[in-house]
Each structure stands twice: as C-alpha cells, then as structure tokens.
Amino acid sequence: MRKLLLSTVIAATAATGAFAQSASDVAKARRAFYTLVNFEMSTLGGMAQGKVDYDADLASQSAGDLMTLASLHTADYFAPGSSNEDIPGETRAKSDIWDDMEGLQEKGMAFYQAVAELNEVAGNGLEALQPAMGKVGGTCKACHDDFRAKDF
Numbered sequence: 001m002r003k004l005l006l007s008t009v010i011a012a013t014a015a016t017g018a019f020a021q022s023a024s025d026v027a028k029a030r031r032a033f034y035t036l037v038n039f040e041m042s043t044l045g046g047m048a049q050g051k052v053d054y055d056a057d058l059a060s061q062s063a064g065d066l067m068t069l070a071s072l073h074t075a076d077y078f079a080p081g082s083s084n085e086d087i088p089g090e091t092r093a094k095s096d097i098w099d100d101m102e103g104l105q106e107k108g109m110a111f112y113q114a115v116a117e118l119n120e121v122a123g124n125g126l127e128a129l130q131p132a133m134g135k136v137g138g139t140c141k142a143c144h145d146d147f148r149a150k151d152f
C-alpha cells in the first residue's frame with residue numbers, strides 16, 4: 001500500500017510516471033546530476049570566495065548552466081526503490097525522501113529560485129555574486145541536512 005501511494009505521488013510529478021531503469025541506474029543518474037550541479041557551483045564558489053579572479057562571462061555562463069540543470073525534471077531521479085535502505089552502498093539518498101516527497105520538492109523549488117536569482121546578478125560583479133551564491137549554497141545545505149546521509 002505504501003509503495004503504491006508513493007508511486008502515485010511520483011507519477012503525478014514525473015513526465016511519464018514509468019520507470020524502466022534499475023534502482024542502481026536511478027542512483028547513478030541522480031549522483032551524476034548532483035556532480036554536475038557541484039561542478040558549476042565550484043567555479044562560481046571559487047570566485048565568490050576570492051580563490052580565483054572574478055570573470056563576468058564565466059560567472060554568467062556557469063550560472064546559466066546551473067539554471068539549465070535546475071530546470072531538469074528530476075522526479076525520475078527519485079524513483080521509488082532507490083534509497084540508501086534499498087541499495088546500501090550505492091547512494092546516500094535517505095528513505096525519508098520517499099516519506100516526504102513534498103518536502104523534497106519544496107527544497108528543490110528553493111534551490112531553483114535561488115539559482116534563478118543568481119542568474120540575474122552573476123555577471124554584475126563580485127559583490128553581486130557573493131550574496132546570491134550564499135543563498136544558493138544555503139539551499140544545497142538545507143536539502144542535504146534533511147535528505148542526504150553522511151555516509152554511504
């Protein structure tokens with residue numbers, strides 16, 4: 001019953017609602033997604049922290065790529081059966097996600113909105129970039145605190 005309910009919730013948010021991939025494939029895609037998110041964030045974070053020189057073009061480009069990533073439909077990366085209880089050692093996604101899909105979506109929306117705001121200002125100088133990056137970083141942490149386990 002629980003599985004059925006959760007599948008319904010996910011189906012409502014996914015483009016197709018049909019998941020042909022194995023749980024391992026889902027976890028791999030999910031982790032690859034966040035690896036890309038992190039890659040773009042590292043470029044911007046380096047500038048925000050003064051580790052590399054601010055470059056308006058590069059900052060705009062990375063923020064744009066982050067926006068593209070944040071715009072993906074990620075419901076299929078959270079297909080049921082792919083939590084760290086289902087496939088231990090392959091993922092850090094806590095099973096809490098599937099008990100609180102709404103909570104996950106809220107955190108995802110906060111991330112999306114912060115990235116949208118970042119896009120507005122990333123090319124406008126370091127002083128504009130820094131607070132916007134702080135806000136995006138806060139949304140990463142908020143989701144990880146609730147839904148990502150520390151260890152595999």
Ligand code: HEC
Binds near residue numbers: 031092136137
């Ligand atoms: C809506 C929730 C959410 C948001 C927002 C989020 N993350 Fe994550 N992140 C996760 C979850 C869940 C995992 C665990 C994925 C897994 O192990 O299957 C994860 C994993 C990761 C990983 C590890 C990937 C790997 O190789 O296992 C990195 C790095 C990461 N996130 C960075 C970020 C950064 C940087 C941001 C913000 C710019 C961010 N995340 C925003 C939920 C989120």
